[in-house]
Amino acid sequence: xxxxxxxxxxxxxxxxxxxxxxxxxxxxxxxQGIFGKxxxxxxxxxxxxxxxLWRSRLMSLTPAGILATLTILEVKLKDESGExxxxxxxxxxxxxxxxxxxxxxSTSRSSKSLYSVAKEVGLSSYIVDLRHSCSHGQTLPSxxxxxxxxxxxxxxxxxxxxxxxxxxxxxxxxxxxxxxxxTAFEKNLRHLFIVYDIISEGLRRKKKLLKDLxxxxxxxxxxxxxxxxxxxxxxxxxxxxxxxFAAVSAEQQVREIAQLFTEAFLxxxxxxxxxxxxxxxxxxxxxxxxxxxxxxxxxADWAFIPNCLLxxxxxxxxxxxxxxxxxxxAFWCERFIESFMAFQxxxxxxxQNKDADPTVNLDFSSINTDSVDIVLMTAYAEMGxxxxxxxxxxxxxxxxxxxxxxxxxxxxxxxxxxxxxVKILENFLQLADPPIDPIEQENLVQIAKQFxxxxxxxxxxxxxxxxxxxxxxxGAKSSESPEGEMKNYGIWSECPSDVNWATCPLGKLPW
Numbered sequence: 001x002x003x004x005x006x007x008x009x010x011x012x013x014x015x016x017x018x019x020x021x022x023x024x025x026x027x028x029x030x031x032q033g034i035f036g037k038x039x040x041x042x043x044x045x046x047x048x049x050x051x052x053l054w055r056s057r058l059m060s061l062t063p064a065g066i067l068a069t070l071t072i073l074e075v076k077l078k079d080e081s082g083e084x085x086x087x088x089x090x091x092x093x094x095x096x097x098x099x100x101x102x103x104x105x106s107t108s109r110s111s112k113s114l115y116s117v118a119k120e121v122g123l124s125s126y127i128v129d130l131r132h133s134c135s136h137g138q139t140l141p142s143x144x145x146x147x148x149x150x151x152x153x154x155x156x157x158x159x160x161x162x163x164x165x166x167x168x169x170x171x172x173x174x175x176x177x178x179x180x181x182x183t184a185f186e187k188n189l190r191h192l193f194i195v196y197d198i199i200s201e202g203l204r205r206k207k208k209l210l211k212d213l214x215x216x217x218x219x220x221x222x223x224x225x226x227x228x229x230x231x232x233x234x235x236x237x238x239x240x241x242x243x244x245f246a247a248v249s250a251e252q253q254v255r256e257i258a259q260l261f262t263e264a265f266l267x268x269x270x271x272x273x274x275x276x277x278x279x280x281x282x283x284x285x286x287x288x289x290x291x292x293x294x295x296x297x298x299x300a301d302w303a304f305i306p307n308c309l310l311x312x313x314x315x316x317x318x319x320x321x322x323x324x325x326x327x328x329x330a331f332w333c334e335r336f337i338e339s340f341m342a343f344q345x346x347x348x349x350x351x352q353n354k355d356a357d358p359t360v361n362l363d364f365s366s367i368n369t370d371s372v373d374i375v376l377m378t379a380y381a382e383m384g385x386x387x388x389x390x391x392x393x394x395x396x397x398x399x400x401x402x403x404x405x406x407x408x409x410x411x412x413x414x415x416x417x418x419x420x421x422v423k424i425l426e427n428f429l430q431l432a433d434p435p436i437d438p439i440e441q442e443n444l445v446q447i448a449k450q451f452x453x454x455x456x457x458x459x460x461x462x463x464x465x466x467x468x469x470x471x472x473x474x475g476a477k478s479s480e481s482p483e484g485e486m487k488n489y490g491i492w493s494e495c496p497s498d499v500n501w502a503t504c505p506l507g508k509l510p511w
Contacts, residue, residue, distance in 0.1 A: 019169075020054035020062070023171045024171050026050075028166060030047045031166060034154070034162075044076075044077060048073050051069060054066060064107045065160070068103040068161075069157050069162075071099045071100050071103065072150055075096040076154070078092060089146075093143070094140055097130055097131050097149065097153075098135060100127075101114060101131045105117050114128045121160060122159075127149060130149060185254060189260065189261060190264045193244070193268055195223050196268070197268040197270045198215050199233050199236050199240060200237055200271060200291050201271075202233050204286050207233055210224060210228070210230070210236065211229035211230065238294075244298075245298050258303075259307065261302075262307040262311045263311075265299075272329055273325055273328040274291075276327045287389065289390060289391055292391075293391065296339075296391050297367070297370075300396065301368040301393075303396055305336060305340070305393070306401055309337075312333050313329070313333055313413070313421070316330040316333060316420050316424065326420050327420055330420050330423070333424045336391065338390060338391070339391040342380065342383060342392075346376075346383070347364075350362050350379075363376075364376070364394055365397070368393055368394055368396065404431055407434075410429060410432055414448060422448055426445050429441045429444060429445065
């Protein structure tokens, strides 16, 4: 016990973390309630309740020092209340000692023994011996021993955790903390996506090793300096994906995480354009959907597919973007929708078969992994969905998501339709909410296609004052229809000009 219990805490690298307490004053009040000069059961119980509140806010992210204090303080107050008999108290003390040391060991984040960790943090080895005696011994130590050890542990926590925290802790506005976390997270995601994009493009071109890549991207060059040139690209891609979604998992409490992820994803310029290049290139390359299957399955598992889809749609509709990038974005939009619709059809068929035969069972949880169940892959293949040409992903049980589009959204897409996006519009219509009749879908697509073809072929005189209407778009001229006959425009018909609407009852038609 001769070592300074606080030395390990003070030698650690300081980090900017946000706590569950309102400010430094609240933290100090709890400290004074436990370790102050005028401490009694009431003040300690008040501090204990406050610590429990902190734990409820942070859950699994609660600092080990707080958890250890909670464990020791709770059993100490239980003892002083006189509510338990001696045997129950000894059992409760033994459990508290075990939990206390488990919390201490968790701070090392290593597989070191309890004795090694205790030595590092200045904790007496006797506490470890006592813990083993509680876990494996035939008889429990006496209450006197437990009380002395509990008092020692509280003083150790005071020196090891509470006092160092009070020394380095500073008040901060939550907006500043979030802004800093958001900026660092954003930069990290962007960096990882840029490197992933270049590595994946190398794999698409059948490159094997890092040294085979030729890129002038500054961020990639800085990253590659730390990596062996003989590293396999396949392994590097897997590591980058693991780092990407580990970063997402670590910052999942960030409110705008889906938006930040999507913005970083759009840095993958090579990924977006790859499908267009694949059609133009004569050389033999690996299918772009095969290369990025795992990325999109992970994106689906985190429920970011809707965000990425809308972002890609914005690129496809933006006439200021390069044609290659617009066409590439349209390609991925089509793949996203096709994959979602294929999964919905798979679930429909499964439900139908399940109703007919209750013994039929399929595990959909493997779809968003790198090892999809063989039965599911066979079912997809029977639907004409294969990894070489199609994305295969599903929604997530933990983070459910869906692709349904309102009439307002579809109207906006129709108004922005172009030769690049008309195919996407056709797919969007199938996911309308509420659903659109198939005949109406076909009519809308035909109108869009006819409008686009008319727009491209029409050569209007510069001095023409004519205002063009839907009638002109559809090519319907009044002289082409017999006199008195109503002209049809898909589901709509023109009203005869001689109808006297003043004599028509409300809700009735005159024919």
